[in-house]
Every structure is written in C-alpha cells, then in structure tokens.
Amino acid sequence: MSCRRGALIVLEGVDKAGKTTQCKKLVHALRQSGRAAEMMRFPDRTTQIGQLISSYLEKKNNLEDHTIHLLFSANRWELVPLMKKKLEQGITLVVDRYAFSGVAFTSAKPDFSLEWCKYPDVGLPKPDLVMFLQLNPSVAAERGEFGTERYETSTFQRTVQQRFEQLMTDPVVNWKVIDAARSIEVVHNDIKVLCENTINTCENLPIGELWK
C-alpha cells in the first residue's frame, strides 16, 4: 500500500501581505505538530533559469515580456519532478507564489490575456489549497515603501490585484481568501487550521493537474 501523500499548499497575495512570514510560520507549526513539511518559493532564484529571472527582476537585464513569462513557467516545471517526489514521500509543500502570480503579473502588462498567460502552466501539480492574503493597497502602503525591483510600484500592484480577483472566480481551484490586515498570529492561526484540514482530506487523493 502506498503511503499517504503530502499536501501542496500555496500562498499568494500582493506585495507586503506577509506571504513569506506566513509560509515560514506555517512550516514551523506543521513540524512542531509532527508533520513533514518544507517551504519552496517561486521564482526559485537558485537554478540557472532562476538566475536569469533574478537579474531581470533586479533590472540588471531586459527580457522580452513573453520570454520572461515562459522563463517563470519553466522555473516551475524544472522543479516538478522534485515536488512530486516530496509529495509522494508524504512531505507537505508550502509554496510562496506559484502559477497564479505568474498569470497575475504578466497579464497586468498591456496586451496579455489571462488565457495566454495560463497556458504554459497547464498540467503543473495542482495545489490542494491556495490561500490569497488579501490586503487593501492603502494598508499595504502603511507597511512601508515598495522595494526597488521590477513590478514594485503601487499602480502595477493594483492591476495585479485585479488579475488575482479574476483568477479567484475559477471554482476549479480551491481558493481561500485570508484577511491579511490582522495581526501575524491571528492570520497564522487561520492559515494553520485551513492547512491541517487540507492535509487530512487530500492524503489519499491523487495529485491533480492544474487548469486541465
């Protein structure tokens, strides 16, 4: 008999919503309760493709808009064998951004449709749960200045937020919206409960295929 698989959990949200903080706290809490859990993040800047993406984000190189979109997707695909292996070993993966960021950010640029942007990611391992950390742009602004990387401007982030809202109307994806304006601990508790329920319900189900 095969062992119970881990869950694929994704955190999405606009800048300053606290995704990275919450991913780390979640992995820590899951491990404390005796579950195997690891964090991943996209883009994964450590691979060769990831290094190209990183220098694009740091504005050290310029890449054509379709090209960078496909590189972000390739950066996910190159990690799929590892992700599947870990999930099958019973390890829950907590992922900081995934294909939804890919679609939301590129489709916020002029002349990119949601459909075109989704296509390269069709068939990726489907997350069992996608939590969207919702934060109003004015509250985000109170959390400090944006960084200096590409895309880190309030007008672009507002369009990104609209694209995420369009993606969240898709009932095929298990979206949960979390109010990220509350304290770190309160947000963490909500996330932990949702995640534990998901781990229990998906452990005997096969890994799905995204947007297929």
Ligand code: 2DT
């Ligand atoms: P951080 O490393 O600070 O999260 O910023 N992005 C991300 C895309 O445009 N496409 C993608 O597929 C992904 C995963 C979001 C990374 C920046 O890259 C953007 C912010």
